[in-house]
Amino acid sequence: MKPATAIAGAAALASLGLPLVLPQYELRVLILALISALAVIGLCIAFGWCGLIQLGQAAFVGVGAYSSAILSREYGFGFAASLLSAGAVTGLLAVLIGVPLLRLRGHYLALATVGFNATAVIVISNAGDLTGGYDGYSGIPLAALFGIVFESDTRFFYLAWVILAMVSLGVVSLRASRFGRALVAIRDDELAAGTSGVPVVRMKVLAYGLCGVCGGLSGALYGHYSHYISPGDFDLVRSITLLVMLIVGGETSVLGAILGSILLSFLPEWLRFLGGGYLAVFGIGVLLVLVLMPTGIVGIVRRVLQRRGAAHG
Amino acid sequence: MVEAPLLQVDALSRRFGGLQAVDKVSFAVPAGRIVALIGPNGAGKSTIVNLLSGVLKPSAGRIVLAGRETGGLPAHAVARLGMVRTFQNGRLMPRLSVLENVLLGADGVCGYGFADALLRTPRLRRQETQLRGQAMALLDELGLAGDAAREVGGMAYGKQRKLEIARALMQAPSLLLLDEPAAGLNSAEADELGRFVMGLRTRGLGILLIEHNMGVVMRLADRIVVVNFGVKIAEGTPDEVRADDAVLEAYLGRKAAHAAV
Numbered sequence: 137m138k139p140a141t142a143i144a145g146a147a148a149l150a151s152l153g154l155p156l157v158l159p160q161y162e163l164r165v166l167i168l169a170l171i172s173a174l175a176v177i178g179l180c181i182a183f184g185w186c187g188l189i190q191l192g193q194a195a196f197v198g199v200g201a202y203s204s205a206i207l208s209r210e211y212g213f214g215f216a217a218s219l220l221s222a223g224a225v226t227g228l229l230a231v232l233i234g235v236p237l238l239r240l241r242g243h244y245l246a247l248a249t250v251g252f253n254a255t256a257v258i259v260i261s262n263a264g265d266l267t268g269g270y271d272g273y274s275g276i277p278l279a280a281l282f283g284i285v286f287e288s289d290t291r292f293f294y295l296a297w298v299i300l301a302m303v304s305l306g307v308v309s310l311r312a313s314r315f316g317r318a319l320v321a322i323r324d325d326e327l328a329a330g331t332s333g334v335p336v337v338r339m340k341v342l343a344y345g346l347c348g349v350c351g352g353l354s355g356a357l358y359g360h361y362s363h364y365i366s367p368g369d370f371d372l373v374r375s376i377t378l379l380v381m382l383i384v385g386g387e388t389s390v391l392g393a394i395l396g397s398i399l400l401s402f403l404p405e406w407l408r409f410l411g412g413g414y415l416a417v418f419g420i421g422v423l424l425v426l427v428l429m430p431t432g433i434v435g436i437v438r439r440v441l442q443r444r445g446a447a448h449g
Numbered sequence: 450m451v452e453a454p455l456l457q458v459d460a461l462s463r464r465f466g467g468l469q470a471v472d473k474v475s476f477a478v479p480a481g482r483i484v485a486l487i488g489p490n491g492a493g494k495s496t497i498v499n500l501l502s503g504v505l506k507p508s509a510g511r512i513v514l515a516g517r518e519t520g521g522l523p524a525h526a527v528a529r530l531g532m533v534r535t536f537q538n539g540r541l542m543p544r545l546s547v548l549e550n551v552l553l554g555a556d557g558v559c560g561y562g563f564a565d566a567l568l569r570t571p572r573l574r575r576q577e578t579q580l581r582g583q584a585m586a587l588l589d590e591l592g593l594a595g596d597a598a599r600e601v602g603g604m605a606y607g608k609q610r611k612l613e614i615a616r617a618l619m620q621a622p623s624l625l626l627l628d629e630p631a632a633g634l635n636s637a638e639a640d641e642l643g644r645f646v647m648g649l650r651t652r653g654l655g656i657l658l659i660e661h662n663m664g665v666v667m668r669l670a671d672r673i674v675v676v677n678f679g680v681k682i683a684e685g686t687p688d689e690v691r692a693d694d695a696v697l698e699a700y701l702g703r704k705a706a707h708a709a710v
Contacts, residue, residue: 314561321545330523331503351467
């Protein structure tokens with residue numbers, strides 16, 4: 137096992153003890169961070185691996201949140217069914233809009249995804265009885281699985297942890313397969329990927345679809361955790377935050393997606409003493425990260441480990 | 450009955466706006482033969498390779514590989530049918546390891562599906578192990594086995610050119626389009642590459658070689674096709690082409706050609 141993998145595994149196991157030591161408020165922030173991490177892993181696939189700029193991830197999270205909320209409150213879906221349906225619905229939507237959208241590249245694709253996010257928020261805000269409009273959607277049932285009701289934060293933490301772990305393991309093994317190689321190759325050199333036998337268009341749509349599935353799962357979990365969702369939870373600012381989480385953590389790595397989500401979820405709490413100056417400090421901090429450590433937290437850790445390995449070996 | 454050649458190109462043409470970049474070019478590449486495509490800079494050689502490999506769509510004409518028309522198919526489909534190219538400037542994937550760059554070429558031959566990849570099933574493990582073995586054997590053959598785990602960035606230029614050939618061979622091609630494989634290599638490296646390409650010919654691959662290094666071309670090619678201004682101006686054995694007036698003129702200019710004769 138590589139040292140980085142061993143450390144990550146140990147840290148993940150150690151984190152299982154966190155509900156015992158964290159104060160309730162911090163635990164809530166951590167749960168929201170794990171939920172965000174699901175959406176950020178989707179961005180890791182689409183943007184980090186495949187290079188598709190996605191500034192509409194919050195809209196996918198919103199589609200997942202509203203579909204699972206409506207399915208469970210109006211149609212009596214159980215938690216597992218509403219979670220999986222939300223992933224499927226959002227993934228399908230991503231594929232449907234991906235087919236025309238992914239003909240665009242670079243700035244044009246970025247703009248189109250911004251447009252998609254804005255449209256989604258407007259549609260949700262104006263869909264009246266179906267979504268509750270601007271007032272939001274409340275009364276989303278508690279999550280329950282195998283007779284366990286996840287009503288406490290401690291229980292929900294374990295639920296989110298397990299779902300995140302399952303998705304992470306799946307995505308990590310995807311990277312080690314022909315799909316992972318093909319997606320990374322497309323970002324590196326689309327033309328040469330094609331002449332190497334990679335069906336470029338199909339792979340891009342797949343990446344975008346998976347990005348949607350992850351966003352949808354994240355949204356469904358968010359709804360079941362907070363019991364109330366509103367259009368403002370899924371606006372463009374949220375999309376940008378999700379992308380910043382990925383970039384700060386390390387854009388090509390699942391571990392980076394998780395670390396970035398945790399760090400950027402806690403950062404506003406740690407900087408609370410700055411009051412109104414918070415956003416300025418936050419913005420400058422993100423800029424510094426982009427300039428000084430383009431490979432993110434994971435990149436820096438990896439470099440340190442390599443240096444140590446070289447020194448010892 | 451004469452067997453149809455592996456690759457048959459008929460009256461292939463491509464226009465870019467007002468420019469006729471390739472004009473009714475025809476030639477054939479049989480299996481187990483090396484055909485060189487030469488011509489001065491801007492003659493249309495690269496456009497022809499782009500047309501054959503599906504990077505560009507032909508305006509007119511036919512490309513038939515082993516009885517199948519491939520003109521107009523997307524690049525990955527052409528590659529999966531067995532016509533695989535390399536690039537003049539070696540386009541490798543900097544974020545993949547050397548071994549992964551070779552494995553990328555196996556995308557079309559991997560038999561496992563998406564669910565296998567998510568769940569890391571035994572089926573995937575078995576196939577990946579086998580593909581890794583194949584890729585390592587290729588790297589070994591090209592003298593790159595020691596570099597398998599490293600990144601492509603910072604690799605010596607000569608090694609990068611070989612790695613690109615390994616990626617192409619991983620796709621199990623029947624026809625290889627080599628776009629200036631000797632460009633930037635020193636003469637020892639070019640000789641080594643030449644021997645390797647001759648070895649591929651013996652294995653029955655058809656090879657279309659685009660090359661500026663005339664020494665390499667004359668030594669390797671069974672036949673030479675000469676293009677200039679998008680038109681085929683000569684075709685024949687190396688000796689025939691060397692003595693062809695039109696070729697001398699294209700390369701040296703009219704006066705010099707007369708002086709040479």
